Each structure stands twice: as structure tokens, then as C-alpha cells.
Amino acid sequence: MRTIKIAILMAAMVLTTSSQAQETLQPFNPDYRDVYWMHGLNGKGHYMQGLADYFGNMYQMNSYSPEYPSTLGIDHAANYWRRYDFDRRNDNFVVTQSMGGLVARYYDQRYADNRFNGLITIAAPHLGSEFANSFDNGKLKSFFDGVLNDGVEGFAKAVVDMPLVTLVLGVQEKLVSDLEKEFEKLRPNLTKQVDGKSKALLALDYIVFFMLPSSFEWPVSNVFARITSNNVTKQLQRFGITLGAMAANTVFGEAINGVYMGKEELKYNSPIVRSINNGAPFHNRNTINIVGKAKDNIDIRFLSSTLDKDKLTDWGRNSIGLVKDDGLQSFINNYLIAKSQALSADFSKVGNISGWAAALHFLLLAGDPLATVNAVKLLSKRSTCKEIAAAFDRQTNFWRYTFESRYETCLGNKYYTTSTETYYERVWVDDGPIHGPKPGAGLQPGTGGPIDFIEEPIIGDDMPGSSNGHWEYIPRTYTVTHTHTHPSDGIVTLPSQKGWKEASVTIEIDDVDHESVKRSWNTVKALESIFNKKGDFFEIPLREKALTPEPILPKPGKPLPRLPDDGPIMILE
Amino acid sequence: MKTINRIPRTLQTALLLAALGLPPMACNESTMEQQTATELTDQQTDRAQTSIKHGSRLSYTTTKVMVSSNLNNGAKSQTASDALFKEVQQVDVFVDNEGKRCEEFSRLLEHSHKKPGYDPTLVAERTVRNGQTMGFNAAGRLLYATEPSGAKDGLSSSPAEELLLTCAERSERIQLLLEQVRNAASSDIDMEQLSPNVVRITVRDADANGPTTSVTYLNLKYGVPVKVEAYNSQGLLQNSLLQLYKLVDDVPVLAYEETVGYSTNIDGERVEHKAITHFDNIKLEKF
Structure with missing residues (x-):
């Protein structure tokens, strides 16, 4: 094998040094x-x-x-x-x-x-x-970790409430179960230590098409999200290294002696x-x-x-x-943004006060004890639904802004300024132990128990009632880092x-x-x-007639002959 | 209050789901991809106008802040430089005189992470009609649309009349609810009267990881839910929702909402996510 390689190498050198043997039309x-x-x-x-x-x-x-x-x-x-x-x-x-x-x-x-x-x-x-620096200073790993942490969070969260979903979609359980089995068959590919580019790309496909619900309707995607959160994420944590290796392979080529x-x-x-x-x-x-x-x-x-x-x-x-489209990742991003927003809107309906009131309305119309129990169970999921909606909002923000921002950090084309920002929370403040200590009291240090503020869920200038506490705005101050970006390619x-x-x-x-x-x-x-610039060194006359009338026609792909990948010397065609 | 006891259970469920706005499909992708120029123009024309001729209009501005913090050793720290998001919206809700139809229009006034110039992925306007939410960007392009409520079963959207019930009317309905729960005597639901005005409902359920518990606090005086907390099988608080109100013509209108959720990041740290919404400039008027 070694002899053959040397022979090929010598032949290549002879060819390339003796003539202009590069392929040209x-x-x-x-x-x-x-x-x-x-x-x-x-x-x-x-x-x-x-x-x-x-x-x-x-x-x-x-x-x-x-x-x-x-x-x-x-x-x-x-x-x-x-x-x-x-x-x-x-x-x-x-x-x-x-x-x-x-x-x-x-x-x-x-x-x-x-x-x-x-x-x-x-x-x-x-x-x-x-x-190039980003590979060694951890920026790139942090970026990929962020995709796992925040980019799939909303979808994984949605699965927390699977019973709610299956109540709606019980008929799809079989489909879901079949897909789970199918995914289990594919999963071992992820568990292998991936060091080759093709395998890494395959694994990336999993992330893009299976972890993220880009090609399936959402209930099915939820299943994948659940599998992701339960089974795949741990492997993907190790896989961060692989993602880095994949990026290194893709951009920098194969490592030679590591x-x-x-x-x-x-x-x-x-x-x-x-x-x-x-x-x-x-x-x-x-x-x-x-x-x-x-x-x-x-x-x-x-x-x-x-x-x-x-x-x-x-x-x-x-x-x-032919560079017209925004590419796969951009498509996925925009897709996820739209999907996250739609899912947020749907889940927040349940948590909204109007959802509560409407459910109550139908419940009373139905007048059935079992329906009542089911309704109360559904209504008890309001905070979960709201939180899922918020998780999708966070995910919207992630794909709209944070993802790109973090990638830019890897490029190093950012500079930072900081400022202080304040937002306000409503906190119940205890005015004195009129009722004595309450069981379960202490949602906030120094505040009354849950009964007090639930007694008075009304805020505003004309706060009614005669409770022993009141609502106050409490400022929370954060130092926010603003990121600014230099242009790049x-x-x-x-x-x-x-x-x-x-x-x-x-x-x-x-x-x-x-x-x-x-x-x-x-x-x-x-x-x-x-x-075309006249008189310049680089001026070149046009041919009288172009060699091909339509040189840019996108012809059907004629794959180039594959070159041997097993050595550093690439043979010219 | 009339009761209809002979409604088949499947329809009851359908009614409930419709009321809760839970269609089977959450995102209507084809709407996004099959938009034609004509459709877009039509939507642009009427997306900000109500079709309700006479009724009530509830308007307010919402300021929503989302912030995530690491909870390490009891201390909070911001998880990332871009972890604080803020958006301000103007919201108008229209309810017709019969209380059957409700339409909602929101317009984005401010966003902390708006990119310079035209930002095609940012939702600038939202409309809610027949339980269907649609989001548009600043150029009027439809970015997403949920399925309309009741699209599959022909039911109308959630009854709008509930939105503007007075405290007394709400309270009456909650009392009826409690009575029905009591009659159902389900072992999964506990009710406890904590004070003359406060009832706590504890619901035991299960998810894929085991039993879960959720606790709802209802205020009988104002007829509103105030707080809901969900705990996982280990008894850890998973999320909570706090809703506070302002009284406008004796109608409790949502004025503050706080959603708290928790997740574990890739390093195994617990992260707290807060979404806080202030409702300001609340106005209720007839038209």
C-alpha cells in the first residue's frame, strides 16, 4: 500500500510540475x-x-x-x-x-x-x-451546550404535561408509540463515539430533525422531546465534544496526529x-x-x-x-420561532383568566360530577400551562436572538457595554401580626402567609379590605450586558x-x-x-464568443470523481 | 343557571377543551407556507379592526419581563448576558353586547431585543378571533396562526361574557363549582376552606415520572383564582402562577401576573425562570 501511495505521489508530482494539468473546460x-x-x-x-x-x-x-x-x-x-x-x-x-x-x-x-x-x-x-480560537477557549462548546439547554427547553417542558396532551390526542397514542420504537432503533447511532465527519453530520441531523420539531406535528415532536430529555440529552452532553469535533472537521479538515x-x-x-x-x-x-x-x-x-x-x-x-435562500439553519430558526410563538399562544389560553372563566361556564352547563372533576384537574394545570407558554416564549427569544448572539460570540466580533436595568415584582408585605402566624406562611421573608394575600388579590390605589398586609412594588436590579456586533461574513x-x-x-x-x-x-x-477596468493590470478582454452560451446553467449534478482521502496529498484530476 | 345533564360525555369534553382553547393542533403551518399575496392583503386590511359593532372595550398596556437566574447555593445570578427580555404591548379587547364574541388586538410598542431596522421575525401585532391567535410582523406578514377554537367540532369560541362578570357573579359561579366538586367526592381532589374568603383545592394527578400535586387558591369574595402551584413527585415546586387584579366597575381585571418555573441546566444547576407582566392604563368602556 505504501509503495502504491509513493508511486501515486510521484506520478502526481511529475504531472503537476511538468504541465498545466489541472482540470479546466x-x-x-x-x-x-x-x-x-x-x-x-x-x-x-x-x-x-x-x-x-x-x-x-x-x-x-x-x-x-x-x-x-x-x-x-x-x-x-x-x-x-x-x-x-x-x-x-x-x-x-x-x-x-x-x-x-x-x-x-x-x-x-x-x-x-x-x-x-x-x-x-x-x-x-x-x-x-x-x-479558530473559540474551539480552545470553550466558547464553541458553550454555544452548543446553550442549544441543548435553552433551545430545546420549551419542547421538553411541554412533555411534562403529556397527560393533558394525550387527553386531547388519545387516538394518536399508537402512532406515538410506534415512532418511539422507531427512534429507539436509530438511537444507538448517537451513542457511538463519533469522530468522523459523516457520523457527526448524521448526529446533527438527529438534533435538527428529531430533537427539534421541525418535520413533525407537535404531539409527535413532544414525544421526541421527551425522549430527548430523558435519554438523549445525557449523551448529547458528551456529544458537545463531538459537535466541536464536527465543526473542526468541517471547517479545518481532518486532524493530523491530533x-x-x-x-x-x-x-x-x-x-x-x-x-x-x-x-x-x-x-x-x-x-x-x-x-x-x-x-x-x-x-x-x-x-x-x-x-x-x-x-x-x-x-x-x-x-x-445560486445562493438565494437563507439556508437550512435559518429556515429552522424561523420555523422554530413561529412554532414556539404558536405553542405559547395555545398554552397560555389555558392559563388565562378568560380560559378559567370559560371552563367554568361550560362546566356548570354540563352539570356532571365527572366532568367537574376533569375540569378541576385541567384547571389545576393552569400554572403548568402558563409556564410552558413562558418556556416557549423563552425559546422564541432563544431562536430569535440568543442563538445568533452566542454564535457571534464564537466569532469574537462582539464588544460589550453594561447598564443597570430594573424591573418590579409585586410582593405582599406584612403590616403586623393581626391574625397571628399562618400555617405555611412566609412566601417572602417578612411577609404574610398565603391566606393574607389571597384574601386581598386586589392591587391599586383604592385597595379595599382590611387585611394586615398590602402589596408593594419591589424593584429588582440587574446588571445587563449589552452586546454589539462588528460586521462579519x-x-x-x-x-x-x-x-x-x-x-x-x-x-x-x-x-x-x-x-x-x-x-x-x-x-x-x-x-x-x-x-473590465480599462488600463488596469487585471484587465482581461472578453472572448469573442463565450465558450458556453449559458455557463451558469445549473446542470444536473455530475458528481466529481472522489479523491482518495487516506493521505495528505490530493491527486489532481 | 340552567343545567344540561344530557350532553354526551364526549361532547362535554369537547366543550371543555374548546373552552380551554385546546385544539389538537397547536400550529397551523400551512397557513404560513401557503399564504398568497391576496390572503395577506385581506388579513392586513382587517387584522387591526374589530368586527364587533356594539359592546365593551377593555384596553390596557402590558409590560412583560422575562428573566432567568441560576439558583446556586441559595444565591441568584443572571444566567446569561441576554437573559432579561422585556416587551411592552398595547392591548384592546372587544366583547359584544350579547357576550358571545370576543376579539383581542395587541400591538408591540417596545422590545428589548429588537434588531435595528425591519425585523421580520418579530411579532409586531397579534389578533385573537374565535380563539385563533395570529401573529404578524411589522410588514403585516403572517408569522404564525393557531387553529381556531372549535374549528373541528363547529363550536363557537369561548363565551366572552365571562370576561366582564362582576365579582358577585364570579363568586356565585365558583360556589357552584365547589358544590359540584363536593358532590363528585373524588379521591383525587381535596378542598379546604382556609378562611371565609379563601378556598384551597389540592389535586393529585400523575405524569410520566410519577404522582404530581397542584394547589389552587381561590378567592370567593372576588370570585377569582389567585395562585396555582404545581409540585412534582418529589414534592419540589415545579412552577407557580400568581394573578392579581384591579377593580374596574366592580369587575376584577387582571393587573399583575407572575409565572415562575424551574429547570435544570446542562451543568445540573437549578435555574429559575420568571415571567412578570404588569397591566397598566386599564380602561373599560362601552361603545
Whole structure:
């Protein structure tokens, strides 16, 4: 096996160093400039192929999107780049995404003998990414813990009141029981120690589609929530590590000997990032920095696109401009928000005073002792129903605001201010022991017993009655931390993306996240403006006739040949 | 008070459930996804207007604060920097003269976590008609809708007349309730007269984890429930609801509500969740 690997490696080196053997749809034209489209960390050649093909078909360029080992460190990657024939002409240039920008700058500082003469970076973490730090400082784990703690709380709580639900839905018990059994069959997958990406993604599917009621009606979801709270949550606590590993795998690639090189190097202001920024500037002024900025819920969209990445067999290729939707996670978020609000509204009806009065009305109409008992039992659940409603409110807040806010914390693109806020509670204050001590007294220290305040549940200026206590507003003061967010593309903040001092031009594009920037129309437009600019280094004439009339057509997925995953060297196609 | 003893039990249950606003499906997803532009326009047109011509209008503002605290070693600490949520709403409740129909409209005045600019997921308006709650964002887009009460069985919504009963009328009904409970002599329900004005009802029930107990305190003088507490099988307080009132034309109108619940977080710590609502600027008028 080892011999074969070496042979393949040697063959690959021969191929890649001796010719421009990277896959391209355009025939090689020696009179055209070479443009290299370089992917980022944990990328594949086809990730940039959408852009490479689009511009290769439209413009007079030889367009390449080679694949290089990107998870072994910037130095290793730059060394690997030496095999490319950058200086075939003196006006070739490189377009990079994400970490590719740092590799390109590092390469320019180290290897003057085979230089490319222009560099366009897209969404590069020029100063590093706090997201990488988040894995080690516990922010990411805390984020995933929060999803379990608060994100599923309302649904788990609803199950507390299952008898109330089954009273309504008794006929569905069998369905529910069948689904429980079905889930039990699937559950062992979760119990395995998951360290591979595919298994981790599978597990994430469980969280998304089973723990959270996104694809089932609510009574069924309640069952899953119950199973979650009873059986799965404990495993998921351990699973937090797995989620972190999954994120690390997805973003940084496989660990080599337990080390995610990309994670270490891309930490904010890491030694290599510092050395690149403190080293020699790019050897000429042909430098453009494209900076991606997202809408407000970009973080969620980033998660979505990243976690969906492996499901896109045609990722990059032919998918230019197809970034229209908000992605899975955003959909789930909005769904959960709407669902939580609806459930809150339903449960609060029971707790409301009008619900009480209405029940009383029908109860008296019915005049049946058994109905009375059932009604009183239902009415006794008013506090539970109200609390469930409140739990759904909390969950609404979580998915509307907190989830995103906590993810942003992982990016490190936040700064904080604090203020003091006060809210008021009504507290019964004892005015003296007129009635003597009451059994069960002492709801609040120094206050009367339950009888007193239930005797006088009336508040206001004209408080009637002659009890030995009164209601008072009691202020509760909290120090509230306000969070403010720097813009980002969902993984790299704007300050970091703009951290390339010698970039002669910086172009800001909106509404892209770190992944979708590779296939967004906004990127295409930015690049077109660069290539069309008369007299500029990057000006490239259009082909007289585009090689394909509709280069952006989303063709049916033609999966790329799978590359061997068992070694650090990726063979070019 | 007329009584109808021959109503089949299934219908009684249906009536009760309808009264309690407990439809089988809590969220009507298709409403969200199958909205057409025309439907939205129609809803936008009438979502803030009552169809009731003559009746009573109860209006107030609600200030709701939700806060979660860790209960470690008896001390409270805020669980997270964003754990305090606050929203202020203007609410108008319309009840027709016959007491049969009730419509409620709420408008969001303030939210502590509103994002800058247009926030599509934030509910800016709520309407309740026929027991169906609908939430709209600031652009009038329907965000969610619950099933209308009685949609399946053809029953109308909860009787609106109960909302504006005076203390004396409420008290009379509660006395009737107590009498029926007494007659039923259920071993699951205990009633205790704590004082001439206060009755405590203890209900024993069970959930998946074992027996549960809930305690309801009723005030006979004003005819209102004041406090409900639910305990789990270990006797730990699970949640409680406190409701206080103001008298408007001898009608007890909800003026303060406090829901307290507890949960255990991933680190095994007990967390207290409070939701406190103040009802201010209460007005009751005929129209």
C-alpha cells in the first residue's frame, strides 16, 4: 500500500510540475494569461471551479482551479504551490478565497523565483479568525451546550404535561408509540463515539430533525422531546465534544496526529499570521482585497452553508449565483420561532383568566360530577400551562436572538457595554401580626402567609379590605450586558478581512457569507468590474464568443470523481 | 343557571377543551407556507379592526419581563448576558353586547431585543378571533396562526361574557363549582376552606415520572383564582402562577401576573425562570 501511495505521489508530482494539468473546460491558449483560482482551508479544487469556469469561459484567460493540500499548514501549502507554473508569463495572477489569501502572501514573501504578478484575495482572514480560537477557549462548546439547554427547553417542558396532551390526542397514542420504537432503533447511532465527519453530520441531523420539531406535528415532536430529555440529552452532553469535533472537521479538515493545523494557524494573530503581516509587502501593487459582509443573520446562514456543504456534490461547479435562500439553519430558526410563538399562544389560553372563566361556564352547563372533576384537574394545570407558554416564549427569544448572539460570540466580533436595568415584582408585605402566624406562611421573608394575600388579590390605589398586609412594588436590579456586533461574513470579521495593509484596492461586497462568497453573483460582479477596468493590470478582454452560451446553467449534478482521502496529498484530476 | 345533564360525555369534553382553547393542533403551518399575496392583503386590511359593532372595550398596556437566574447555593445570578427580555404591548379587547364574541388586538410598542431596522421575525401585532391567535410582523406578514377554537367540532369560541362578570357573579359561579366538586367526592381532589374568603383545592394527578400535586387558591369574595402551584413527585415546586387584579366597575381585571418555573441546566444547576407582566392604563368602556 505504501509503495502504491509513493508511486501515486510521484506520478502526481511529475504531472503537476511538468504541465498545466489541472482540470479546466477551456482549451489551453499560450497567448492568454493564466489565472489561478485557489481554494481555502480544507477545500477541494472544485470549490473554486464555479468561478474559474465562469470567467474562463467568458474572458481570454487560461483558468485553473487546482487542488492543493490545505490542512497541513500555510508553509506546507505554499511549498506545494511551487509546482505551479506561475511565471510562465509575467502577468499571471492568482485569485484566492479565505486562507488561500494567506498562503498566497506567504508564498510571495518566500519564493521569488516563480512568482505570480497579481493577487486578488476574497474573504481572507488577514489577521486570523477568532472562530479558530473559540474551539480552545470553550466558547464553541458553550454555544452548543446553550442549544441543548435553552433551545430545546420549551419542547421538553411541554412533555411534562403529556397527560393533558394525550387527553386531547388519545387516538394518536399508537402512532406515538410506534415512532418511539422507531427512534429507539436509530438511537444507538448517537451513542457511538463519533469522530468522523459523516457520523457527526448524521448526529446533527438527529438534533435538527428529531430533537427539534421541525418535520413533525407537535404531539409527535413532544414525544421526541421527551425522549430527548430523558435519554438523549445525557449523551448529547458528551456529544458537545463531538459537535466541536464536527465543526473542526468541517471547517479545518481532518486532524493530523491530533492537530488541526488550520485551527492553530488561523487563530487570531497567530505567529504565522503575524509573520505574514510583518514580513515583506507584496512585491508589486497589483493587489486587490475583496471583503465579504453579511446580512444580520449571516452567522446562521454560515452554519447552514457549512453544514450543508457535503451534501452538495456539485459544490462550486455550475452553482454560481445560486445562493438565494437563507439556508437550512435559518429556515429552522424561523420555523422554530413561529412554532414556539404558536405553542405559547395555545398554552397560555389555558392559563388565562378568560380560559378559567370559560371552563367554568361550560362546566356548570354540563352539570356532571365527572366532568367537574376533569375540569378541576385541567384547571389545576393552569400554572403548568402558563409556564410552558413562558418556556416557549423563552425559546422564541432563544431562536430569535440568543442563538445568533452566542454564535457571534464564537466569532469574537462582539464588544460589550453594561447598564443597570430594573424591573418590579409585586410582593405582599406584612403590616403586623393581626391574625397571628399562618400555617405555611412566609412566601417572602417578612411577609404574610398565603391566606393574607389571597384574601386581598386586589392591587391599586383604592385597595379595599382590611387585611394586615398590602402589596408593594419591589424593584429588582440587574446588571445587563449589552452586546454589539462588528460586521462579519459569518466566520471572519470585517476588521480581519481588511487587515491587508498593502492591498491597493479594497472592494466590499454585501450579502455573502464565508462559504457562499465562492458562488455568489455579488462576487461575480465584483470580479467583472476588476477584469473590465480599462488600463488596469487585471484587465482581461472578453472572448469573442463565450465558450458556453449559458455557463451558469445549473446542470444536473455530475458528481466529481472522489479523491482518495487516506493521505495528505490530493491527486489532481 | 340552567343545567344540561344530557350532553354526551364526549361532547362535554369537547366543550371543555374548546373552552380551554385546546385544539389538537397547536400550529397551523400551512397557513404560513401557503399564504398568497391576496390572503395577506385581506388579513392586513382587517387584522387591526374589530368586527364587533356594539359592546365593551377593555384596553390596557402590558409590560412583560422575562428573566432567568441560576439558583446556586441559595444565591441568584443572571444566567446569561441576554437573559432579561422585556416587551411592552398595547392591548384592546372587544366583547359584544350579547357576550358571545370576543376579539383581542395587541400591538408591540417596545422590545428589548429588537434588531435595528425591519425585523421580520418579530411579532409586531397579534389578533385573537374565535380563539385563533395570529401573529404578524411589522410588514403585516403572517408569522404564525393557531387553529381556531372549535374549528373541528363547529363550536363557537369561548363565551366572552365571562370576561366582564362582576365579582358577585364570579363568586356565585365558583360556589357552584365547589358544590359540584363536593358532590363528585373524588379521591383525587381535596378542598379546604382556609378562611371565609379563601378556598384551597389540592389535586393529585400523575405524569410520566410519577404522582404530581397542584394547589389552587381561590378567592370567593372576588370570585377569582389567585395562585396555582404545581409540585412534582418529589414534592419540589415545579412552577407557580400568581394573578392579581384591579377593580374596574366592580369587575376584577387582571393587573399583575407572575409565572415562575424551574429547570435544570446542562451543568445540573437549578435555574429559575420568571415571567412578570404588569397591566397598566386599564380602561373599560362601552361603545
